[in-house]
Amino acid sequence: MRLDARGSGGDVNVERLVELLRAAGKRITPERVQILKIISAHPHADAQEIYQLACKACPRLSLSTVYRTANLLRELGVAEASGLGEGHRHFETRSASHYHCVCTACGRVIEMPPIDEVRRAAERRGFRVVDEAVELSGLCSSCGERAGRRTKPSGARGGA
Amino acid sequence: MRLDARGSGGDVNVERLVELLRAAGKRITPERVQILKIISAHPHADAQEIYQLACKACPRLSLSTVYRTANLLRELGVAEASGLGEGHRHFETRSASHYHCVCTACGRVIEMPPIDEVRRAAERRGFRVVDEAVELSGLCSSCGERAGRRTKPSGARGGA
DNA sequence: ATGGCTGCAAACACTTTGCATCGGC
């Protein structure tokens, strides 16, 4: 799993989110800042992942706070939940593209650029689009090659 | 919520599913047939809905059977689960388009035709597409008009 | 100092599973 822009301390995106919290009259706590950092760096994390990562910097953090913060962000419209086909929800920041391919073998998420035609097809039906999510499942290029003509990878659980 | 093609008794689609079960060496029980009917007529139902509807014809039916059958269909590749943004999963038959708009006000699901460009964008990135799901959230035409210039509907819970 | 935020644990909702019985093949 690719990790990047983590622990830099000066994330522009995090600043933006903090500002949003402040504007909404919410308090800026270390727990929240930490969770915002994680969510910024991992646009497709689930509650457990956020919790585990945030714990490293905030040992007293509790799972409830992760859920509460995630829901708060959802209320503020900066993140949203989506079941990526598994039994639990993943959170993603609204700034990130919602067009992605999820590899059923390694769990990797590949982002795609938005495709106007999708939105237009909806609007043509009188639908007022607020948010769009496109999710293709299949094999990423690595897993696709690996499975080229051999055993079909069936385990989709990405380990810790 | 629109209901159609329900209780006709001679669904072609149901026949097809039954045949699939038989081909897989599974037994054709009244419970399964009933659940298949429901799923055929309601491509976006969740476990509870399937259960309640199926109960009318199969009073002894249990929720476990609904889940077991749904998972069986998933294994056979004819249906799949997807969290439509709520706290639980919805099942949808694979024959149905996976391109839809979900109204956040009334819960209605509007189907759209597949858009080739989406699949191509993924394949251009070396992704081997197995399944595609497009989900736009927003307001359907009715709710959009109703909310035209008034109170923004926020309750997304669709009643029974 | 105040009231929102947190951690903890219990409560909840949804899904899965063990076991005895039933019924499709």
Add this chain to the structure above:
DNA sequence: GCCGATGCAAAGTGTTTGCAGCCAT
């Protein structure tokens, strides 16, 4: 008749909530 399928209830997950204390404002 055999073995898979079912119903029931209990166990498992993932998520939410009540409460007392803490800390950002």
